[in-house]
Amino acid sequence: MSEQVKTYLKTHREQNLARLNEFLSIPSVSTTSAHKDDVLKAGEFVRDYLNEIGFDKVEIKETGGHPLVYGEWIGNPDAPTALFYGHYDVQPAEPLELWDSEPFEPEIRNGRLYARGASDDKGQVFMHLAVFEAYMKTEGKLPVNVKVIIEGEEEIGSANLYPFLKDNRDLLKADFALVSDSGMVETGQPTMLYGLKGFTGLEVTLTGPKRDLHSGLYGGAVKNPAMALAQLLAGMKGENEKVLVPGFYDGIEHLDEEERRLMNEAPGEDYKRSLGIPETTPEEGFTVNEHTMARPTFEVNGIFGGYQGEGTKTIIPSTATAKLTCRLVPGQDPDEIQNLLADYMKKHAPKGVHVNVKREPLSARAYKVDPKHPLIQSAAACLSSAFGKDTVFVRLGGSIPVVESFDQLYGIPVVLLGFGTPEDNLHAPNESFPVDHFNLGIEVLADYYNECASVDPS
Template identity: 40%
Template sequence: MSVGSNGVVYARSHRARFVAELIEFVRFASVSAEPKHAGDLRNCAAWLAAQLRKVGFDRVEVVPTRGAPIVYADRLHAPGRPTALVYGHYDVQPADPIREWQSPPFEPVVRGDNLFGRGAADDKGQMFTHVKAAECLLRTAGSLPVNVKCLFEGEEEIGSTNLPAFVRRHRRALAADIAVLSDTRMLAADRPVITESLRGALSLEVELRESAHDLHSGNFGGCIHNPLQALSEMIARLHDRDGRLMIPGFYDRVRPLTREERAYMAEAGPSDAEILSDAGAERGWGERGYSLYERTTIRPALNVNGISGGYQGPGVKAVIPARASVKFNFRLVPDQDPHDIDRLFRAYVRRIAPPTVRLAIRTDLATQPAVVDRNHPGVSAAVEAYKKGFGNAPVFLRSGGSIPVVNLFQEILAIPTVLMGFALPDDRLHAPNEKFHLPNFFNGIATSTHFLMELARIGLGAFHDHRATSFPLQAATMEVVL
């Protein structure tokens, strides 16, 4: 029996413990967006570090930042072999609205083949597959086939605020040949996916003010421009009837796809019906001339994430609100730059804002789009790993989501990231009743195990050869200075 197969057998024989540990992990209310959970984030990071020490990583550190701690670990006993940097995030989205959960979001429970709880799939369950894969190999073979470094952060859900400075400061310690993260989706439990592109993101908040305080709508209705009405009128001027954005210059740098690329997407990707089913919606909406899958991956979009202003309680309150605000989120495609789009958006909003209100715009997040090279040896290793872990070859799909660290690793460490996801379309990421399919948890552990074995089989030379023809990178150093 091969080393990888022994590891898979080990995982199966320790199934109950692995699930119990994942339940412990999900129980932490590590919500990075809410300051009241700062203690939960610290406790979760400490728990994760203890897990990494127990598994057998040599160096494990919990590094404080101005926000949530960063957990680093490594095991570097394979000289002359590739180095893999495993990334994940232990922070989670807020659980609101709580009333829609069938069970408390931070009291994880197994129902059937699924573990329910906030963060079960995004990203605790997916990242934990790599920790457990390392344990399987170390317990059965006594070593890892390649050098492994782990970088787990607690701020991904709020834009990885402190991660860029950390990566720049420790770029030598983080040097690697390939990064891998599991924070994306498959098509189905038997249809694995390697994500080959991500959309960028730009989040802004627009606020309108009219008066110093709320006004009586009987005394002032009809003579004072209601900020909520003005805001609604502005929102209505962002899209035309065909679903295209009306911001001048917005589409100037959108990268067009060839007919062959779109044909592959139509064949391999989800159908309109599948996407509507996953969304629980009856009809689609968006830019004319594109499928729903194309609208969410190769075309940019602007979403209204929330509107606030005025009275929100029960019954009637006859007021004109003093202020109104809206949260916007752009999803951008190659080669759109979020900073350029920020500038274009601000200019357009200032143009359409009525003179009767005071306007303020704040940028909260800016993330570049990303594209992964299908021909990279790390991607080839992932293809073979999926075949062994799930029994089927993966397809290459584009994602409408954004993961800031992919560009960060490319720009600072000059390494690509393999996006090897294990979540399912119905895992309800960011929504109530989030879950993780436990068969995917164990198939993910097997896939991660085989991924490390495949990296060793491919060898360091393949990475050096590919690097020489793509972008320059100094040889990965074994020096660790944190």
């Protein structure tokens, strides 16, 4: 990139952070309807910024749920077209009492910017916008054509994005997609992601008696739904972390020794220290890196039933519920896995309770790209150069449903350029993002958009 762009970015660091803080101050929590207006407000922030930069066709597009923002700059017919995707919605901030500063009042402490969405994904979306601004304000143009689509429903599964992508093939036509909604394996360790897990979810509620009962008068007559739920869940996963639901592992890829070796070479978090756990517990027969990167998971995201207050309440609860999600690997079909789990629970719930399974409507397949693709290699080079360190290649346990959609619908390669770190506390209290990664990442992106102009994306 030109010296002009470099200088512009260097001299606008404070301004960028200040403007990002505005973006982070909007509590755009998509999962609860109470924040509907805030989600829209965050979309308007993106729309206004794109307009100011000089993008065309900038518009808040209704989707049936939270809207998405579209904008484009396609002033260079000879250059390839990048489709940049991000999201402006965030996870709920609860439990609020565990935050050291207010989740929607950004604060820098020890080189980190603390706020819900700082890393996931407002901070990373903002970096692209800052790069576009720098090019337009200095050179009056971008090095490649860029189409931007920023949605407001990623944290609730992007239900309305897929239909939009399907219905707007021409509008969104591009040579490759670019997504910054992931992280590096360590702070300061440039990382190229070449695979993501898929996702599916369900909620199961066991109902025993139609009201809470006195445990003394009814204990022995009725099945306790909380105990029934424990028994049901315990039957679905062994203490060795193997999922016991028949068919769960059918047809998934075999991990060869070479891929296992590469995964195990990637530096890993010191989980015992950073998380305070007594030991890590990967699936029997696999290492932690192998399990997190390339083996499917089955997790209880929440469990509840009966009395949760202070003191003792001697009841048999009427109901007990578990919220369940799986992360899937290549070879697993999300709908098939959801069916397997739902059928299992209906069939194997202990007698004496009614079983209700609610299927999470949103899902994603796993995604994997060839790490030797020139767009991937070029991105890795930009990362290594800005961070001053060789880039490592890894797969990720997380899911970004849109990546699979770009792959499936448009057949274009997706470049996952993520700048988060393992210490970012994603989806948890005290989410943060290193200010250094924010500034270096902006350099990487300015460099990469420039490099892409001369890469054959096909």
